[in-house]
Amino acid sequence: MIKAAKIGFVMLFTVLIATGCWNLEEPDQCAFVMGTGMDLNKDGKYMLSTLIAIPAGIGVEEGNTTQKSFRVLTSTGKNNTDAAQKLQAQLSRSLFIGHREIVLIGEKMAEHGIADLVDEFFRNPQSEARSKIFVVKGTQAKDVFEINSMFDPYITSTLYDEQATLGLRNFYFAAFMYDALGQGTQPLLPALTMNRRKHYVYSGFAILDKDNDLKLAAYLNPEESFYTNWMKRRVNNYFMTSSVSGFEGTFSVKLRALNRRIQTSVQGNRVKVDILLSGAGVLVENNTNLDPSTESHLLLIQKSMNESSQKTIEQLVDKAQKQIKLDFFGFGEIVHHQHPAQWKSLRTNWNVIFPQIEVSVRVNLKCKDLGETNATIYR
Known part of the structure; x- marks a missing residue:
């Protein structure tokens, strides 16, 4: 009897996690965040941008136009959580970052330093430590999210595969934090820029100074x-x-x-x-x-x-x-x-x-x- 009860509990738990989000909300109650961008706006305030998946828009045509498979939303705030709550006020579904693929840091934000912003990425139990992280050279992170990918529904999926295409080993957010918190090294992040056709181009790596609030120190070609x-x-x-x-x-x-x-x-x-x-x-x-x-x-x-x-x-x-x-x-x-x-x-x-x-x-x-x-x- 006890054994049967244990098996029943395991089956019930499996059904629960398989039929909903990790926070026990149904998928149709979640706004899936595929990418997060960190920028400073023109007023010098912190601006959070998110690329949110619209699964219903994949391959769907309305008249002569194709419905977009994503939306990019932005908000300003004192930190990640504050800005995210203001983003949440724009949505009828709960923001869910457990499937996040990409974190982008705009150049102005990188020059300012991101030491005060990385805490939430590890403290938040929803946060995906296997997200890949890039610095956006010469422009804002949100501009990259607006790019329509040639092969994927979202540009975040394209960027997620970019490192392997370039011959690099996968470099996750967790590895960045290992360098930032470790001894005897400075963290490196791959860098992107935008060309005249408004498409991203790999431009090398960015060096951040962990002894100076993780500020952008230099670029490598x-x-x-x-x-x-x-x-x-x-x-x-x-x-x-x-x-x-x-x-x-x-x-x-x-x-x-x-x-x-x-x-x-x-x-x-x-x-x-x-x-x-x-x-x-x-x-x-x-x-x-x-x-x-x-x-x-x-x-x-x-x-x-x-x-x-x-x-x-x-x-x-x-x-x-x-x-x-x-x-x-x-x-x-x-x-x-x-x-x-x-x-x-x-x-x-x-x-x-x-x-x-x-x-x-x-x-x-x-x-x-x-x-x-x-x-x-x-x-």
Whole structure:
């Protein structure tokens, strides 16, 4: 009898959670928030925007027009909760953020700092920690939500898949907070911008300063972002186009199996970082006179990739130390793990120590697959 009662309770609980929202409201009582945007308006007030799904509008035509599958609503407030309550006043259904896919931060909001706004994202039990987060460069977050997606009912679904399309590993809101609350690194966020056709374009990564209210510190272009994420083990593949000195034309390689090894040494306040980046790739285009099936030519191609990569990384490290002056590579985090005792004395002054550390870089890239042909077809 007791066993039967337990089974009955489990079945009842399963039915309850399967037939309604997680807050036990029916789906037709919920306004499903697919994206949240954080902006500062012209008056400098906090503005919350939401992309709300309209499932009934998917594929439905009214006359000669197609009913939109979403609505974008905005409101101002003192914080997220205050603004959300003002949004709620515009709706007959309860806002539900348990399915939220995307969080966007407008540039003005990022420059102001978001430290006072992230608490709700983790404190609220409805909040989805697997939401993906972007900084919107040069415009407001709400402008991105207004974009009509080419393939999906909502632009949020498109953005959710964008990181994988770019070869990046999934970067969730939870990972951002791990960096923001961790030791020896500064948080990075992918960045978007709007082109003249009012469509989004991936523009690299944004660096936020966790020691200054999570304010926007600088942007990295897509190439700089690739090398940074390679060093942080957050990239799966990348298309590299380069040339060989003394030969006309260019070649392109799809890099895969990207790895990194970083070793650190500490003597007092003197820190040394040795970086080895390695990977293999497929030659997908060759417009040079080189024949990669010839060993000497293949070695020239690989040497060109390694030298150009090493030069770019060295310039990036120099930029980080002399201009940005923030450790967004996470070298401090590695020192923390490899030298926990010494890190205790380095931690509080890491922002001062970082610009002085010695960094050496080696790159070992190889073409493991030469494609379906050898020399270029028309040369």
